[in-house]
Amino acid sequence: MAEYAYIRVSSKDQNIARQVEAMLSIGITKKQMYIDKQSGKDFNRKNYKKLVRKLKEGDELYIKSIDRLGRNYDEILDEWRNLTRNKNVDIIVLDFPLLDTRNRVNGVTGKFIADLVLQILSYVAQIERENTKQRQAEGIKIAMKNGVSFGRPQKEKPNNFDEVYILWKEEKISLREASRRTGVSHHTFSKWINETRNIE
Template sequence: MNIYGYVRVSSTDQNEDRQMVALREVDVPEKNIFMDKQSGKDFDRPNYKKLVRKLKAGDLLYILSIDRLGRNYEEIQKQWRVLTKEIGIDICVLDMPLLDTRNGKDLMGTFIADLVLQILSFVAQSERENIKKRQAEGIAAAKAKGIKFGRPEKAVPDDFGKIVKAWEQKKLSLAEVLKQCNMSEATFYRRLREYRLLQAKKKV
């Protein structure tokens, strides 16, 4: 029997130390720990795929929590079946002792483990959906307050009006204008519209 561990963090700036410590405490060999740094929305992860290819019947896989396996309810259920039924490994979820397939191999034990898995994987997906909803609501609220997202607007030079006038009088080419303003053509025309609108409002 080989012992493996799987670690997942959602992005490259998140810390995997807690998961690594937990796996070392149960003596998972360092070379048998596979880690992905990406979202848990699906199982299209390079190191998870490498891990699955290595697993053989009778092996043991440790994960710290069910949401480290994934956050998609149906995918977690599917992968759990592939790992435990098709490949034939045991899985131990360290922070949920009921999710340890080495225990309770009888009908009742299997029923309890399956029930707990369904509940936890449902909670994992619900949490992910709630996070996305809160993020969308937060962005909408910030935009309503005038907070802008994305790259900051290119600053308009102080003599933008003079540059525009010289361009309109054909004293400057468009290429020279873009160079002086340090803007792309699309940005220049957008700022030009804003400038003309502002000038029109001043005349009213």
């Protein structure tokens, strides 16, 4: 049986010292640590892949916190099952004692408990994502109702717009020429035409 640690930070300028210190304190040497300095959006990480190739049945993998493994709970759950079931490796998350597949509580294996906890976390994360989207949609709806506009700020009409608009309205110039004189696209000038007609 061998012990390994996986350490990850999201970018090269972030500090790994806290995670390294936690691993050293439980007797894992730097030689046994696999470190990635990149996003946790997926598992396509150089040193993580090296670690997985190295892991053998009965080995123990230590992680400081579950978000060091990844950000997406559904993907974490799949990867967790791959390691604990297919490779038969034990995983220990230092900051979350329930996520320790070595433990056995009243005859229930740690693998089962950890799997269950991860499923609950995955479900909670999904619900939170949905709630966040709903809150955002409700917030946008209320803001729009109160006159807040989203997207790019509206282009200001140039000083010569009224004069050019009258020329266009009297068919003395084309839409193309009107757009050229006001320095905007056909689309923008057409929008201004509609707005002006609404208040005429």
